[in-house]
Amino acid sequence: MDHSARLSADLDDVAGKVRPQVRDALAPSSGKPSRKARHRAGPQSRRPAWLQVVAALLWLPQAAAISYAIGGIAENGSLQDAFLPVAVVVVVGCLKVLLDAFAARLAFLDARAILSRKRADALQSLAARSPLDRSAPASGLAASVVAEQADMIVPYLSRFQPARLKSTVVPLVIVAAVLPFSWMAALVLFISGPLIPIFMALIGWRAQAASEKQLVRTGSLNAFLLDRLRGLATIRALGAVDRTAIRLAEEADSLRRRTMAVLRIAFLSSAVLELFAALGVALMAVYVGFHLLGHLDIGAWGGQLSLAEGLFILLLAPAFFEPLRELAAVWHDRAAGEAALKALDELAVKGSVLLGGGDAAATLAATRCPAPSVRVEAVSFTHAGRTEPTLQAISLAVAAGERVALLGPSGCGKSTLIALIAGLAAADSGRISIGGTELTAKTADRLRRGIAFVGQKPHIFAGSVAANIGLGRPGVDGVCRDKAMRTVSFEEIARHHGPSPLGENGVGLSGGEVLRLALARAAAGEDAGLVLADEPTAHLDRQTAAGIVDGLMALSQGRTLIVATHDPLLAARMDRIVDLSSLQKEAV
Numbered sequence: 022m023d024h025s026a027r028l029s030a031d032l033d034d035v036a037g038k039v040r041p042q043v044r045d046a047l048a049p050s051s052g053k054p055s056r057k058a059r060h061r062a063g064p065q066s067r068r069p070a071w072l073q074v075v076a077a078l079l080w081l082p083q084a085a086a087i088s089y090a091i092g093g094i095a096e097n098g099s100l101q102d103a104f105l106p107v108a109v110v111v112v113v114g115c116l117k118v119l120l121d122a123f124a125a126r127l128a129f130l131d132a133r134a135i136l137s138r139k140r141a142d143a144l145q146s147l148a149a150r151s152p153l154d155r156s157a158p159a160s161g162l163a164a165s166v167v168a169e170q171a172d173m174i175v176p177y178l179s180r181f182q183p184a185r186l187k188s189t190v191v192p193l194v195i196v197a198a199v200l201p202f203s204w205m206a207a208l209v210l211f212i213s214g215p216l217i218p219i220f221m222a223l224i225g226w227r228a229q230a231a232s233e234k235q236l237v238r239t240g241s242l243n244a245f246l247l248d249r250l251r252g253l254a255t256i257r258a259l260g261a262v263d264r265t266a267i268r269l270a271e272e273a274d275s276l277r278r279r280t281m282a283v284l285r286i287a288f289l290s291s292a293v294l295e296l297f298a299a300l301g302v303a304l305m306a307v308y309v310g311f312h313l314l315g316h317l318d319i320g321a322w323g324g325q326l327s328l329a330e331g332l333f334i335l336l337l338a339p340a341f342f343e344p345l346r347e348l349a350a351v352w353h354d355r356a357a358g359e360a361a362l363k364a365l366d367e368l369a370v371k372g373s374v375l376l377g378g379g380d381a382a383a384t385l386a387a388t389r390c391p392a393p394s395v396r397v398e399a400v401s402f403t404h405a406g407r408t409e410p411t412l413q414a415i416s417l418a419v420a421a422g423e424r425v426a427l428l429g430p431s432g433c434g435k436s437t438l439i440a441l442i443a444g445l446a447a448a449d450s451g452r453i454s455i456g457g458t459e460l461t462a463k464t465a466d467r468l469r470r471g472i473a474f475v476g477q478k479p480h481i482f483a484g485s486v487a488a489n490i491g492l493g494r495p496g497v498d499g500v501c502r503d504k505a506m507r508t509v510s511f512e513e514i515a516r517h518h519g520p521s522p523l524g525e526n527g528v529g530l531s532g533g534e535v536l537r538l539a540l541a542r543a544a545a546g547e548d549a550g551l552v553l554a555d556e557p558t559a560h561l562d563r564q565t566a567a568g569i570v571d572g573l574m575a576l577s578q579g580r581t582l583i584v585a586t587h588d589p590l591l592a593a594r595m596d597r598i599v600d601l602s603s604l605q606k607e608a609v
């Protein structure tokens with residue numbers, strides 16, 4: 022199997038650099054999330070949510086002041102007594118607005134901090150994933166979850182969670198405030214209130230399922246699109262454009278249908294809520310109205326409600342339903358937010374990981390070890406999802422500065438062994454040592470700094486030749502790049518291309534030129550005393566292959582070289598040829 026492209030040095034270097042950068046860039050820079058929030062997304066939103074509850078409850082003194090004022094005016098016919106209540110309404114109203122705005126801002130900042138942390142976790146886990154891990158999520162899906170869907174957790178945490186708390190606490194407090202005046206009014210609220218959450222929950226379960234399906238669809242559409250864009254040349258060459266376009270249209274249509282289903286459910290839940298809220302307020306108005314008119318003498322603990330009391334109850338009725346309406350308005354945030362949280366948590370799941378933690382400090386602290394020896398002792402490895410081991414008790418000793426060709430039939434595990442030596446996955450058993458240092462999770466970052474990797478299909482980033490050689494590595498300056506290009510005879514090609522940028526995936530370079538660029542990349546890493554190459558001459562014509570072999574020989578001057586190959590001409594230039602299949606047999 023050809024996974025050499027995935028094992029390229031570029032990827033290794035980039036992964037090493039990206040991990041700490043991602044960690045630094047995405048970790049919340051200020052306003053550290055609380056201890057609880059580091060474990061779960063939910064509890065973080067509690068403090069601002071409680072502040073919003075308090076702000077909502079400030080309506081009670083306002084309503085009391087308004088009813089008192091109107092009751093007083095109706096009774097005495099004078100505006101004199103109304104000044105104080107009006108002042109209370111204004112002051113409390115200002116306080117309410119300020120508190121509400123402050124709490125909303127706090128909730129938003131907390132939610133952003135959680136989003137940053139979740140994103141960083143997911144990206145760190147993606148960056149740490151071994152290139153050998155077949156279960157790693159598709160790039161399009163991962164990009165869609167991290168860049169797009171993840172944002173949905175902000176409204177979920179900053180709007181839905183406070184709204185849910187409000188809808189639990191505020192109605193209960195209002196019922197308790199109404200009860201001393203009229204048990205009937207409290208009963209009406211008490212009965213009509215729970216009907217709303219019950220219907221909302223019934224609808225909400227369907228909304229969440231629909232939203233999860235929609236997220237999966239969005240992710241797979243992105244993955245599909247990215248994959249087909251990458252393979253556009255193949256699709257064109259094989260005349261599969263129409264079929265692909267039809268498939269894309271089908272996928273897009275399916276996404277449209279699922280989005281409409283989510284919207285339908287969201288609208289339905291709002292309609293249900295509005296209906297019950299309107300019925301509840303109307304019922305209350307009918308009761309209070311008839312009671313004040315003396316047509317309905319029950320429900321006030323044997324007495325008669327005054328105008329102020331009746332007004333107070335009437336003013337509280339809409340406030341009773343308000344948090345529930347607010348909850349309905351943000352209801353679809355819940356479905357999308359929970360689905361996004363789940364998707365982010367799934368990305369953060371550790372699969373098969375690279376050895377080492379991408380420790381930038383350790384990487385930078387690497388000391389140049391020219392031409393280290395390599396010892397592989399009784400190494401066994403079974404790929405995830407396979408039952409048969411790919412490597413079984415393999416032992417191999419490569420002396421310092423030696424050049425070794427690994428030969429063997431396709432599928433015998435040459436690329437896998439190279440990947441294990443590069444620390445791109447951990448061996449199941451056995452030991453690998455480089456320059457006398459055992460390759461472990463602790464030493465891998467440092468050791469990898471001393472390894473250059475040339476894959477079969479190196480990844481070329483869109484950008485200049487210089488940027489593609491340097492890959493942003495500290496210490497790789499112009500002088501170093503020129504020297505590297507001279508070593509592998511890339512200067513002519515670089516001159517020919519000039520400063521104009523290369524296209525994505527090396528568009529603008531021939532297959533042989535891409536490989537030469539990869540050799541230059543490897544040569545630019547001056548700390549790298551060990552060169553690992555995976556079938557560098559595969560698919561090349563004789564003349565180009567001979568050029569690459571020359572480049573490889575020049576690159577490996579004063580370094581140790583292990584190359585997996587089927588090419589007898591390349592193998593013949595090495596100091597020693599090792600047949601991996603015979604090593605496997607010996608071990609058995």
Ligand SMILES: Nc1ncnc2c1ncn2[C@@H]1O[C@H](COP(=O)(O)OP(=O)(O)OP(=O)(O)O)[C@@H](O)[C@H]1O
Pocket residue numbers: 022023024152153154155404405406407411429430431432433434435436437438585
């Ligand atoms: N990431 C992977 N997940 C599961 N199985 C894998 C993976 N990579 C390789 N394999 C399997 O492991 C075996 C060895 O593959 P490997 O690529 O190491 O062989 P190879 O000798 O380099 O082959 P080739 O010369 O064709 O490149 C094959 O059977 C392959 O199908």
